[in-house]
Amino acid sequence: MTYKLVALDVDGTLLNDDHVMTERTMNTVMEASNKGIEIVLCTGRGPQNTIPFMEKMGLTGYVISHNGAATVEVETRDIVHQFGMDEKALNPFMDYCREKGVHFDVNTAFGMYVDNVETLAGPVRHMYENYLMLPSNLPTWEELKEPVVKFTTFGEVADMEAVFEDWSKWTLPFNMLRSGEYFIDLMHEQASKGNALKQLAAKRGLKPEEVLAIGNYYNDITMLTFAGMGIAMDNSPVEVKAAADAVTASNNDDGVHEALVKYCLS
Structure with a gap:
């Protein structure tokens, strides 16, 4: 062929x-x-x-x-x-991450956002450096003009497995997948x-x-x-x-x- x-x-x-x-x-x-x-x-x-x-x-x-x-x-x-996501449907996932101390970022096609860039350190900062990206501070949904296309969590393998297990029990409005040992991604269901x-x-x-x-x-x-x-x-x-x-x-x-x-x- x-x-x-x-x-x-x-x-x-x-x-x-x-x-x-x-x-x-x-x-x-x-x-x-x-x-x-x-x-x-x-x-x-x-x-x-x-x-x-x-x-x-x-x-x-x-x-x-x-x-x-x-x-x-x-x-x-x-x-x-x-594939644009319903960003407000991400709020429970963000609340979960903040409560459990799980790092996350929010992505538009060309933008990447975290809660506080100034607090990035250690393995998290090293991860962004490896992937040649430095995120910006997350604005409010109303201030974000481009569609959100991906929500990503990052952490140790055991922590990501625990998050994946927890979220698998939820009624998910998104496509959830493991994109690497240390990552979980949420995206539009299609x-x-x-x-x-x-x-x-x-x-x-x-x-x-x-x-x-x-x-x-x-x-x-x-x-x-x-x-x-x-x-x-x-x-x-x-x-x-x-x-x-x-x-x-x-x-x-x-x-x-x-x-x-x-x-x-x-």
């Missing part, structure tokens, strides 16, 4: 555990692009800390950001599509990487069987199952591997390079 679009997750997939895209992987992605394959980064990150990876590779086109909640055109920064990739493929006139997707975590399952070829990284949980059509090497062993050579460049 000749694949015309490749959707790549970023953290844990395109990047190694040091948050670095190796020269080997970068050159292979660029080679695939030079052969006419459209490259789309499909990530839990926002566009502002995803687009620089596209620009570093000299790529244009689109990024699917915030786990599918916002699709953005690289060159213009235009929002092609976004927002997912798979839905966003499906919309983008239709916009580009592509069938699912012309799409290849590579990812490593639970938030990638919907895009792996939408694509004609879904590839899990070796560092993926067993459930993600089970949802994929194939498994490649880990993110620390240039698994994206290996998969693109095997399925796109051979």
Whole structure:
């Protein structure tokens, strides 16, 4: 099969555990692009800390950001599509986080907000530095002019498991998913990487069987199952591997390079 679009997750997939895209992987992605394959980064990150990876590779086109909640055109920064949330329905979740001491941030397509930037320290500040983002102070809902597309909590694995268990007992108006060991995301109930990739493929006139997707975590399952070829990284949980059509090497062993050579460049 000749694949015309490749959707790549970023953290844990395109990047190694040091948050670095190796020269080997970068050159292979660029080679695939030079052969006419459209490259789309499909990530839990926002566009502002995803687009620089596209620009570093000299790529244009689109990024699917915030786990599918916002699709953005690289060159213009235009929002092609976004799933806006009912922000007032987030109030009980914010109250829970404040009561339990769980860190959270609120995301619009291009903005990220926390309760108090001045109090960010330790692992929380280090996390934002790793992801090349520094949030702003959260305004009131009335002052926030752009739609909220994602609400994220961050903490130790055991703490996130406890939060996930608690919220699973609620009647949720949102799509809740684990986007990493240390993260829980709430989004519009229709927002997912798979839905966003499906919309983008239709916009580009592509069938699912012309799409290849590579990812490593639970938030990638919907895009792996939408694509004609879904590839899990070796560092993926067993459930993600089970949802994929194939498994490649880990993110620390240039698994994206290996998969693109095997399925796109051979």
